[in-house]
Amino acid sequence: MHKLxxxxxxxxxxxxxxxxxxxxLLDFLREDLDLTGTKEGCGAGECGTCSVFVNGKLVKSCxxxxxxVNGMKIETIEKQGSPDNLSIIQKAFFSQGAxxxxxxxxxxxxxxxxxxRTNPKANIEExxxxxxxxxxxxxxxxxxxEAVEIxxxxxxxxxxxxxxxxxxxxxxxxxxxxxxxIDAPSKVTxxxxxxxxxxxxxxxxxxxxxxxxxxxxxxxxNLTKALAVTGVETIVxxxxxxxxxxxxxxxxxxxxxxxxKVRYVGEAIAAVAATTLEAAREAISKIEISxxxxxxxxxxxxALKDKILIHEEYKTNLVKHIPIRKGxxxxxxxxxxxxxxENFTTQQVEHAYLEPMAGLSYVDPxxxxxxxxxxxxxxxxxxxxxxxxxxxxxxxxxxxxxVGGGFGGKEDMIYQGMLALCAMKTRLxxxxxxxxxxxxxxxxxxxxxxxxxxxGISKNGKIQAVKLxxxxxGGAYGCSTEGVMRKGAILGCxxxxxxxxxxxxxxxxxxxxxxxxFRSFGAFQSEFTTESMxxxxxxxxxxxxxxxxxxxxxxxGDLTHTKQKLNSASIKTVLSELEKLSSWxxxxxxxxGKNRKDLNSNxxxxxxxxxARLSSSSDEISGIK
Amino acid sequence: MLRYDNYFIPKNLDxxxxxxxxxxxxxxxxxxxxTLPWAREGRAGDVYIKNIIDVSKIDDLNIxxxxxxxxxxxxxxxxxxxxxxxxxxxxxxxxxxxxVWFADDQIREQATIGGNIVNASPAADGTPAFLTxxxxxxxxxxxxxxxxxxxxxxxxxxxxxNKVDLKNNEIxxxxxxxxxxxxxxxxxxxxxxxxxxxSTVCVSCVIKISSDxxxxxxxxxxxxxVCEIPKRLIKAENFLIGKLINEDNIIKASILDIxxxxxxxRVAYRKEVLKNFIIRSIINSLKxxxxxxxxxxxxxxxxxKKENIHA
Numbered sequence: 001m002h003k004l005x006x007x008x009x010x011x012x013x014x015x016x017x018x019x020x021x022x023x024x025l026l027d028f029l030r031e032d033l034d035l036t037g038t039k040e041g042c043g044a045g046e047c048g049t050c051s052v053f054v055n056g057k058l059v060k061s062c063x064x065x066x067x068x069v070n071g072m073k074i075e076t077i078e079k080q081g082s083p084d085n086l087s088i089i090q091k092a093f094f095s096q097g098a099x100x101x102x103x104x105x106x107x108x109x110x111x112x113x114x115x116x117r118t119n120p121k122a123n124i125e126e127x128x129x130x131x132x133x134x135x136x137x138x139x140x141x142x143x144x145x146e147a148v149e150i151x152x153x154x155x156x157x158x159x160x161x162x163x164x165x166x167x168x169x170x171x172x173x174x175x176x177x178x179x180x181x182i183d184a185p186s187k188v189t190x191x192x193x194x195x196x197x198x199x200x201x202x203x204x205x206x207x208x209x210x211x212x213x214x215x216x217x218x219x220x221x222n223l224t225k226a227l228a229v230t231g232v233e234t235i236v237x238x239x240x241x242x243x244x245x246x247x248x249x250x251x252x253x254x255x256x257x258x259x260x261k262v263r264y265v266g267e268a269i270a271a272v273a274a275t276t277l278e279a280a281r282e283a284i285s286k287i288e289i290s291x292x293x294x295x296x297x298x299x300x301x302x303a304l305k306d307k308i309l310i311h312e313e314y315k316t317n318l319v320k321h322i323p324i325r326k327g328x329x330x331x332x333x334x335x336x337x338x339x340x341x342e343n344f345t346t347q348q349v350e351h352a353y354l355e356p357m358a359g360l361s362y363v364d365p366x367x368x369x370x371x372x373x374x375x376x377x378x379x380x381x382x383x384x385x386x387x388x389x390x391x392x393x394x395x396x397x398x399x400x401x402x403v404g405g406g407f408g409g410k411e412d413m414i415y416q417g418m419l420a421l422c423a424m425k426t427r428l429x430x431x432x433x434x435x436x437x438x439x440x441x442x443x444x445x446x447x448x449x450x451x452x453x454x455x456g457i458s459k460n461g462k463i464q465a466v467k468l469x470x471x472x473x474g475g476a477y478g479c480s481t482e483g484v485m486r487k488g489a490i491l492g493c494x495x496x497x498x499x500x501x502x503x504x505x506x507x508x509x510x511x512x513x514x515x516x517x518f519r520s521f522g523a524f525q526s527e528f529t530t531e532s533m534x535x536x537x538x539x540x541x542x543x544x545x546x547x548x549x550x551x552x553x554x555x556x557g558d559l560t561h562t563k564q565k566l567n568s569a570s571i572k573t574v575l576s577e578l579e580k581l582s583s584w585x586x587x588x589x590x591x592x593g594k595n596r597k598d599l600n601s602n603x604x605x606x607x608x609x610x611x612a613r614l615s616s617s618s619d620e621i622s623g624i625k
Numbered sequence: 626m627l628r629y630d631n632y633f634i635p636k637n638l639d640x641x642x643x644x645x646x647x648x649x650x651x652x653x654x655x656x657x658x659x660t661l662p663w664a665r666e667g668r669a670g671d672v673y674i675k676n677i678i679d680v681s682k683i684d685d686l687n688i689x690x691x692x693x694x695x696x697x698x699x700x701x702x703x704x705x706x707x708x709x710x711x712x713x714x715x716x717x718x719x720x721x722x723x724x725v726w727f728a729d730d731q732i733r734e735q736a737t738i739g740g741n742i743v744n745a746s747p748a749a750d751g752t753p754a755f756l757t758x759x760x761x762x763x764x765x766x767x768x769x770x771x772x773x774x775x776x777x778x779x780x781x782x783x784x785x786x787n788k789v790d791l792k793n794n795e796i797x798x799x800x801x802x803x804x805x806x807x808x809x810x811x812x813x814x815x816x817x818x819x820x821x822x823x824s825t826v827c828v829s830c831v832i833k834i835s836s837d838x839x840x841x842x843x844x845x846x847x848x849x850x851v852c853e854i855p856k857r858l859i860k861a862e863n864f865l866i867g868k869l870i871n872e873d874n875i876i877k878a879s880i881l882d883i884x885x886x887x888x889x890x891r892v893a894y895r896k897e898v899l900k901n902f903i904i905r906s907i908i909n910s911l912k913x914x915x916x917x918x919x920x921x922x923x924x925x926x927x928x929x930k931k932e933n934i935h936a
Contacts, residue, residue, distance in 0.1 A: 002630035022628040024661065044662035045732055046821055057705075057734045063658045064735070067632035068679065114730075132820025133729025281626060281671055437666035610725045610819060614714070623709045 001278060006070040010035070011079040020278075025069055026050045026061040029076060036197035037077035037106045037190020039404075041135070041354045042436040048134030049103060049354060051110040052076050058114040060133070077106035077190035080113060088161070089113055090188040092151035093144070094181065095164045100138035102187030103354040103404030107134050109188055112148045116155060119621040124149060125612035132610075137354055137405050195373055195401040196358035200429035203360075204233055204273040206422050207280035208415070208432075209287045210442060211262035211269055214511040215296035215310070218261060218269065222288040226272060229286060231279030233428065236421040237270045243390030249380065249412060249517075251319065251478035253311055256388060256417030261294070263310055263476035264513055266441040268415070273422040273430050300473040300508040301450070310476060310509040319474045319507040320482040322489040324561055329456075332465025332500030336456030340536055344453060344529045348473070349446035351518060355404020356439045361419035362429035369396050369420055374403040376411040376517075388417055389424065408517030412444050412479045444479050444516025447472040447507070449488075449525040455533045461543045461551040465500040466493055470526050474507040475514035481507035484515070484522035492526030493561050494534075495571040496552035501561060539590045546579050546586075626671045627664035634679045641683055641796065642767040650675040653796075655686075655701055656735035658728070659744055680796065681737060685765070688799050691716070695804055696758075700739020700797045704751065708733060717805060718913075719831055722812040723754040726827070729820045739797045742779070745787050745854065746823075747888075752855040753829040753847035754812060755779055758802035766795035774798075783854045808833045808843070811909035813902040824850040825891070826898040830906035834870065834914055841865045846903060851886045851895050858882040861903060870911065872918055879903040 004021040007014070010033065019028050026043075029035040029052070041047035043062050050061040053075035081087035086094060089112045099105045108131070115122050115130045122130070127148050128141075136144060153159035170177040186192040223235050238245060238259040245259060246252040258269045270287060274280035297303040297310065303317040310317055333339055359373035369391060375381050378398040386396045403410060415432055422430040434442075449472045456465040470488060474481035489505040505526065507515075518524075538548040554560070554569040578584075613621060629652075635641040645651065652674045654660045664672040680686055686701035691712055707713055708724035727733055727741075727750045741751040742762070760779040765772060775795070782790050791797060810831040816822030827850055833843040844865040849855035860881035868874045879900045886895050908918055 004632065021630060021632060022626075044665060045658055045728075048729075048731070051731060058731050059734050060731050063656075063661050063732065065632055065654075065657055065661075065677070065679070067634070067677075068657070068681075111731075129725070129820075130730050133731045278626070278628065285671065435666060441666070611722065613708075614721055614725060621709075623705075624711055624714065625709065 009073040023066045025064040025066050028066045035076050048107040051107040083185035089151040091164045092147040093188045094184040096143045096147040097181045098143040098147040099184045099187040101405040104136045105187050106190035118623045129612045194404050196433040198360050203429040205277040205280045206273045206430050206432040207284050208268045209270040209284050211267040213291050214265050215294040216291035219292050220290045225286040226283040229283040231275040232283045233273050234425045235272050244387045247384040248478045249480050250482035254477040271418040296511040300471050303508045303510045317509040320485045322485045322505045324503040327500030329465045329500045329502050333456040336464040337459045339456045341454040344451045346449045346525045348448045351407040351409030353405030356434045358433040359419050360431045361423035371416050372399040372401050374401050376406045381413045407519045411517040444514045446518035447515040451529045453529045457537050461548045463498050463552050467502045469504045471506045473510050475512045477514045479514045479516035488522030488526040491523035494530040495554045497558045542588045628673045629677045631676045634682050648676050653678050655681045655737040655740045658732050658736045696802050699799045701737045704736050705733035719754050719810040726814045745783050745789050748824045748850040753849045756847040757829045757831040757845040761801045763798045764795050765798040786853050809910040809913040811906040813906045826850045828902040828906050830910050832910040875907050
């Protein structure tokens with residue numbers, strides 16, 4: 001690898017180093033200097049987790065070749081404060097609970113620092129605008145913006161620093177109380193180590209060879225040229241699995257590495273472990289494969305016909321069907337004044353947690369296989385791993401690294417098996433960090449859904465009957481589909497008393513990217529249809545949308561859709577709070593005047609605009625010269 | 626992953642031409658904000674180029690000169706400079722307006738105006754604004770160790786998607802644009818989100834009105850994101866110049882260039898947005914000249930389309 005000599009100042013210290021000439025500033029900071037507070041969330045300048053100061057200007061270090069910063073002054077999150085000596089901005093983030101998963105927070109603190117250095121009087125619109133290059137997936141930004149405003153006021157002396165000690169010590173319930181978030185100092189300073197931040201001596205780097213075909217037989221896989229690449233320690237395939245290969249949350253249908261055939265684009269086929277990331281990537285490019293394409297299924301309804309089978313051994317593409325029956329829907333529809341039937345679709349959604357998948361695996365001196373990863377389900381993963389690796393359970397240890405956002409996406413085991421194989425085979429520590437693109441192409445998504453919905457309702461707004469049939473695309477492997485179908489069915493008809501209902505949720509195998517767990521776990525897809533139907537009925541019956549929900553809302557003593565008796569029900573409280581907070585203009589949505597009066601109140605927002613810093617009053621911003 | 630052996634940062638054009646003439650395998654970069662994301666999965670994948678030539682430090686490419694009738698900007702000037710320079714903010718108002726919608730503050734510190742033009746993206750944000758300033762590009766080339774210069778109108782320099790009139794032995798040196806003192810302007814953009822987003826449609830509008838504030842003296846409109854290259858909206862401009870400032874004329878002008886739309890996706894949506902943006906950008910420009918037309922001109926435009934029951 002070609003090297004480059006650079007001399008620069010990092011966090012006040014002058015250093016001279018020899019670096020890989022193709023490194024980005026981000027690589028240099030993380031890999032050579034272990035300044036891992038600067039994160040890599042996307043590698044394409046989109047997310048802001050890698051923001052650092054270069055000669056006093058905030059830039060994205062993933063878009064900065066290291067050669068460009070020769071002779072310059074770099075300042076990273078590590079300069080801003082330490083857990084026992086936080087900067088005012090970090091204290092403000094801490095006090096507002098502005099750090100959740102924490103992965104975006106070093107970048108956010110850097111952006112806030114940049115704003116308040118150049119524009120100490122920044123108003124909220126200016127703050128929002130200048131933080132536009134930093135993405136957070138957890139907080140919804142509100143707490144972050146509040147933290148920056150508070151920091152601004154403390155720095156200017158408008159607010160006393162004692163504000164930061166304003167925590168409550170609740171005696172009874174922690175609900176709603178402002179309590180200290182004890183993990184915040186490690187996050188706001190960038191000191192917390194996520195899996196990709198960890199390093200071990202002699203550590204290898206793993207990369208994965210993935211399928212370019214949706215459904216194909218693997219006819220020949222030739223590793224000779226890849227194995228010849230200098231630095232390659234091992235390449236593993238399904239043939240290296242010592243135990244029972246298949247795993248899964250509900251159905252054990254997924255091989256660690258494709259066995260005989262591939263079922264979706266992006267499926268792992270082989271994994272390379274090498275002494276450098278560059279060598280591992282080069283080896284991947286030298287793996288030779290030939291496929292025999294099979295007819296592929298991309299449409300779940302087509303897949304249900306079972307003309308082509310994705311998992312031959314199951315003789316069907318149905319993953320799970322959850323039926324619920326209650327009352328008599330024919331009678332319910334007969335008693336209805338209005339019957340509406342609609343079809344709904346929802347799309348595949350990526351979790352986009354800011355921390356791409358990453359893990360580190362090694363075999364400890366006692367022969368225990370250790371896997372460190374941001375897994376949301378380590379106990380289950382450990383049990384599966386013991387079977388896959390044919391190790392007794394006490395020889396498998398899972399350590400949950402800090403999860404830089406998961407939202408369900410880190411619940412299914414995806415890459416840990418490959419890591420374990422490489423570590424067992426080489427007896428060296430092996431690290432794997434996915435790129436954002438690889439993460440998006442290969443990991444489980446929210447189930448795309450198609451729903452046929454029929455509702456019968458009386459003139460007075462009382463629901464008489466519901467028939468809901470939802471077909472979900474489960475993708476190539478079972479993952480969490482069964483659970484998602486169950487939740488989708490149980491919760492699909494919403495918090496409403498419905499005496500007659502027929503619900504079917506059906507999960508199906510296709511050759512699409514596997515679908516898995518994602519916030520609300522199937523209920524989102526089905527409840528969306530119920531809520532949409534209620535809005536449609538409210539318009540048709542000229543009833544206020546809040547009112548139609550109150551008419552049908554569960555109360556204590558009601559039976560749920562699966563006939564569980566409720567001891568309490570809070571939906572009516574939630575509705576009245578929501579009505580108040582949204583400044584709702586009463587009346588059916590389609591019977592208002594030309595201009596809605598509830599828009600543009602304090603509680604709802606105008607469409608986005610930019611240019612807060614273009615007014616003449618902004619000329620105090622120190623950057624303007 | 627982008628891999629290379631050498632990273633050259635020439636300081637002047639002589640050094641630059643010496644490099645390009647002595648090297649075979651090279652790629653030119655400036656801000657690098659497009660090149661690094663390009664060398665990733667889904668686009669170019671892993672790329673190996675032996676030599677990278679970074680032109681952002683070449684002195685001639687950093688020229689910054691404001692004269693009575695024009696502004697001269699080196700192609701390596703960053704978008705953040707357009708946003709933060711005091712004189713530009715005062716006299717070339719369209720430039721900070723486009724800058725604030727361009728990527729985000731951090732990328733603007735690196736991204737250059739020349740890079741945005743040479744990339745020739747159909748959705749380039751900077752290009753429509755430059756077009757409305759009657760931008761001229763100045764190209765410097767070298768033949769047999771002799772330098773020469775070539776001037777082109779920006780609209781003639783961009784030949785197509787990712788294609789410009791630039792030979793291997795040439796470099797985009799700087800841009801010359803009209804001084805628009807006394808004009809009012811507005812930049813409108815929509816994409817999937819606010820910051821860091823590729824334009825679905827963006828419109829740049831630069832307007833001069835008569836001293837009695839009754840007629841349009843000069844109107845310049847340009848659009849990007851709707852066809853292969855950013856374009857001036859000639860029909861609307863010609864229609865409005867000399868006409869009375871009123872709702873009727875603005876609405877009439879808004880539909881004249883609709884046929885320009887030739888995008889791969891969402892044609893109907895873009896048509897709707899282009900009409901609205903032309904109206905909105907003119908109204909917003911006029912507002913800055915303290916002329917307010919009825920706030921709800923766009924609503925009136927659509928008043929015949931009553932909202933029915935959603936279902």
